[in-house]
Amino acid sequence: MGIVMGPNQYGKSECRIVTINRGSSRHTIKDLNVSTALRGDFDDTHYTGDNAKVLPTDTQKNTVYGLAKEQPVGEIEDFAVRLGRHFIDTQEPVKGARILVEEYAWERIPVAGTGHDHSFARSSDEKRTTAVTIDGSETHVVSGLKDLVVLKSTGSEFWGYPKDRFTTLGETEDRILATAVTARWRYLRNDVDWAKSFGSIRETMLETFATTHSYALQQSLHEMGKAVLEKHPEVAEVRMSLPNKHHFLVDMEPFGMQNENEVFFAADRPYGLIEGTVTRDDVDEAPRAWYSLPEF
Ligand SMILES: O=c1[nH]c(=O)c2[nH]c(=O)[nH]c2[nH]1
Incomplete structure (x- = not known):
């Protein structure tokens, strides 16, 4: 009887990121909680602690911020796909990714009958979510x-x-x-x-x-x-x-x-x-x- 490593994934959970689009004086806000998880060829780190194939979770967290700066976040589904593809396309041992995003809603504060340009109120506890799984050539969006x-x-x-x-x-x-x-x-x-x-x-x-x-x-x-x-x-x-x-x-x-x-x-x-x-x-x-x- 042998003992082997089963399914595994690793990443940075709950990266809180807020982006402000300042393209005009009427700002827009995206407030997200992003979790990354990478799947692939990670036997070595589990069996011996050899980290040659382990992109640090700290780097994964920075990537969330970096990609959000390179291009407007847009819809959470598109952002999650971009993130997942980035890890798979740039790190050879990474064969799949699971990206979770929760989006918190902000509403413009009404002032003089209209929504303020850059002041917002959290509308409720409700979150919009996505879970994108990239597995080889397959992409699932939930x-x-x-x-x-x-x-x-x-x-x-x-x-x-x-x-x-x-x-x-x-x-x-x-x-x-x-x-x-x-x-x-x-x-x-x-x-x-x-x-x-x-x-x-x-x-x-x-x-x-x-x-x-x-x-x-x-x-x-x-x-x-x-x-x-x-x-x-x-x-x-x-x-x-x-x-x-x-x-x-x-x-x-x-x-x-x-x-x-x-x-x-x-x-x-x-x-x-x-x-x-x-x-x-x-x-x-x-x-x-x-x-x-x-x-x-
Ligand atoms: O809608 C309900 N489903 C249940 O299964 C249940 N069980 C219970 O105690 N109250 C209720 N209400």
Whole structure:
């Protein structure tokens, strides 16, 4: 029996980079969290510590800044592909790359009825994401969003589940349904208008969450993924991770009050975690596109 090195990758995680486009007095801002990971011929460093083929993670971090200066960052998908290709094309031992990007949204501060030229406010915790995997001649783009917090104050039920001696949850035909959507979707092509596709997918998810009368968060997950695939031929599959942000009705009987679905205790933990993939049944699976992705 032998012991060998299995799959591995290495890189610099969470390079925080902000770029300002100062082409005019109306500045634009890109605020990113970039993680690089290289795959390839790295047996020597693992077996003996010979680093002849190891491009330092420090250099990888500097490359993120360098490429952002050489050319405007643009869409995160394009930036991630440029970064991955750079490492593969310039370092012989590097055969593949995984680049993760999270983008934080800034909005112009409204001043006198218009958005200020160079002052911004962070709009929310929500992030736009991409995970680009380059593997030889194949490039997979898996984009998504993270921490999109949504809530329905009615139009959600949960009943009909099995009960055993540990069940205390009451059935309900009217509850709050809230979650923080983390979603990733895999593109079938790489010549996509990334910003337009992202905007439309996000809108579709929100609209479907709102208009689905939900009997379970699982059902909402499926409806949201299905709506995205129906509208977006460029997408192969959608994966979602949905924490059920429970809102428990406060028992007001002890106060002699009737709580008619108006006052809730918003629990932050524990939470139900509903995860799933909605996919076309006629596309090839792409396990390498998903390998080691956070949340999936
Ligand atoms: O939408 C839900 N799905 C569940 O699986 C579940 N389990 C639970 O306790 N509440 C809920 N709600």
